[in-house]
Amino acid sequence: MASRSMVTKALVVTWPSHKVEVTRLSAPLEEPGVCRWRSMAVMLGIAIVSPPSKCLFVHPPVSYYSDRTPPATPFLLRPSNPSFSSSSFPISVARRFDASPKTVSGSRSSQPRPHPDANRELYHLSDKKMYKRHKQNIDLPAILPKNKKKPYPIPIQKMQRAARRDKRLAEMGIEKPLEPPKNGLLVPELIPVAYEVLDHWKVLIKGLSQLMNVVTVYGCSKCPEVHVGPVGHQIQDCRGTGSEQRRSYHSWVKGSINDVLIPIESYHLFDPFGRRIKHETRFDYDRIPAVVELCIQAGVDFPEYPSRRRTSPIRMLGKKVIDRGGYVEEPKPHLSENCMSLLAELDTYGAQFEQPPLSASDTRRLAERTLKAYSSVRRGVRQLMKKYSVKACGYCSEVHVGPWGHNAKLCGAFKHQWRDGKHGWQDAILDEVIPQNYVWHLRDPHGPPLQTALRRYYGKAPAVVEVCVQAGAEIPESYKPMMRLDIIIPDTEEARLVA
Incomplete structure (x- = not known):
């Protein structure tokens, strides 16, 4: 952060589970360049020694925020080391690195011991990779407009x-x-x-x-909509002939x-x-x-x-x-x-x-x-x-x-x-x-029909998969995110209170 000519002295202070290296800069606080370094240090989450209050403003390590909400302002710590004074440290910038809690301030000869929180960031990154492979909920492919040409598969x-x-x-x-x-x-x-x-x-x-012969399939006689279940759903999304007179309800026939x-x-x-x-x-x-x-x-x-x-x-x-x-x-x-x-x-x-x-x-x-x-x-x-x-x-x-x-x-x-x-x-x-002819996923075939007010809580699946699932087959892992199985479907009255 600073040039080599500005660095004059360094020491080490200790965070609860990390060791912090503090580097002194031989420049007064009022200089514009030093103010810029200080603001950059605050954004990067590193420690700042401020001489007017003789306090150490420390941003905790990134792993500190992995399981709790980050504070709005940095933590304020009173340094116990008498060497922190306004005369000896006009301004200091601290750089964090993992170490054992028992590391003595100013000593680097001891071997650091692994800490349970040391690899939490790596676990967090691995969770992101797992989420990309097995997402919780995904959207269906967008319906292409009929007044435009399809995109080319090859650029x-x-x-x-x-x-x-x-x-x-x-x-x-x-x-x-x-x-x-x-x-x-x-x-x-x-x-x-x-x-x-x-x-x-x-x-x-x-x-x-x-x-x-076991699972009933319905098809709309006015549009390409298909529904798998004992009765047709009540979602008003029909755009076929005469949908205005039917208030966009589908006209179901045996599929x-x-x-x-x-x-x-x-x-x-x-x-x-x-x-x-x-x-x-x-x-x-x-x-x-x-x-x-x-x-x-x-x-x-x-x-x-x-x-x-x-x-x-x-x-x-x-x-x-x-x-x-x-x-x-x-x-x-x-x-x-x-x-x-x-x-x-x-x-x-x-x-x-x-x-x-x-x-x-x-x-x-x-x-x-x-x-x-x-x-x-x-x-x-x-x-x-x-x-x-x-x-x-x-x-x-x-x-x-x-x-x-x-x-x-x-x-x-x-x-x-x-x-x-x-x-x-x-x-x-x-x-x-x-x-893949996508249809609405029916969690309970013997339950009430699907309603328009709750359509955003329902998931979808290919018609072949939905027929096999309702016949007793286990849901494949690749189709679970689009079925939205983790979403609790509320009642019609409860859905009005959801923001």
Whole structure:
């Protein structure tokens, strides 16, 4: 804090559990520079020796405030050492460091002993890290406005740099370096992941179809709102047709599995690097769940939906494909009863709801298995999307699995007239391939319905998680903060008294 020419003498005083080093400055109190040092010392929480009152103003260590409210003013201590006088110490600045309480003033030869409060600051920092990993309450993802384009998952500056680099290589006549699967070849280590994702996808659809017989799901006939519970909630947040006449109450009807697991479909391509889908040829391609199409392109073989497996990589010069191995005609699909039954297991539209009744223990095990399958599907799809290209429209919910999006003019979102109905393709994120349809969390399914006045005390969870939890599954740790389980829901009369 002070220059070397100002420091003339030093001594040591003792705080209850810390040792304080006091350095004397050979400068009068009235100088502006010394006043500045004194104010800085007060802000930093260090000791000040003031000659007019012959008292030692000491700010306690930081660990002193870890479990109590800090005082508004520094502590005032009367020094017992007669050496503290106005003549010998015009002004002094003290610097704190941890030491044993038994350290003699002015002596530094003894070894300090560890104190219980010495590492409290480190514990406090570790608590902050634990809080970041396991937060108490978190907010849901913000609802994106429909009159704006979605944000890019990859920064636009990074994409522009990559485009300029590819353009420079193309101008020099150098081919673009490609690695699997960007060059059309499979990634061998991701083939087992694709099969595992598909197996868990079947378990998820089958488990939800059986749990729908135990847990009731409602959907609003006028808006996309979904509620899981024996009766629909009474929260007035409907913005659908005729909501003014209903005072924003929802018009509940019996829901289906598509309300819980929102179906996101994509065009199936025999050759993702082949001809692009045009608006006139869009009916020549089948639409299947995007998760299934991603698994097929990652190495899963289906007789019903064949896919081209290249043995030699494609070659690109900038954005132009100079060698794709020629065009290959798509073979006719092989139809059989096994294929049809397998396709019914992979699509939510073919889920069977007529299931025999299950006991309470069987229902609980089924809910836990379904919830585990849901987490495994999301984890596997996230791993596949790191390598395989998946595109999503920046304005609507359309998803396309492949290196380039299709040219079908089916986008009716914001300013689609300016784009002639074409989609604004960009890189997709996980929640666009497997949307998490958030619903209100119901702590007591047999309790009173949720009210509008208490909506800020309620938490939310994905519909799949809420169905499994109400069926008896244990709440996962990652979803507890958004459910707000630690908040006590007051009565309607008590909520009016809350500030």
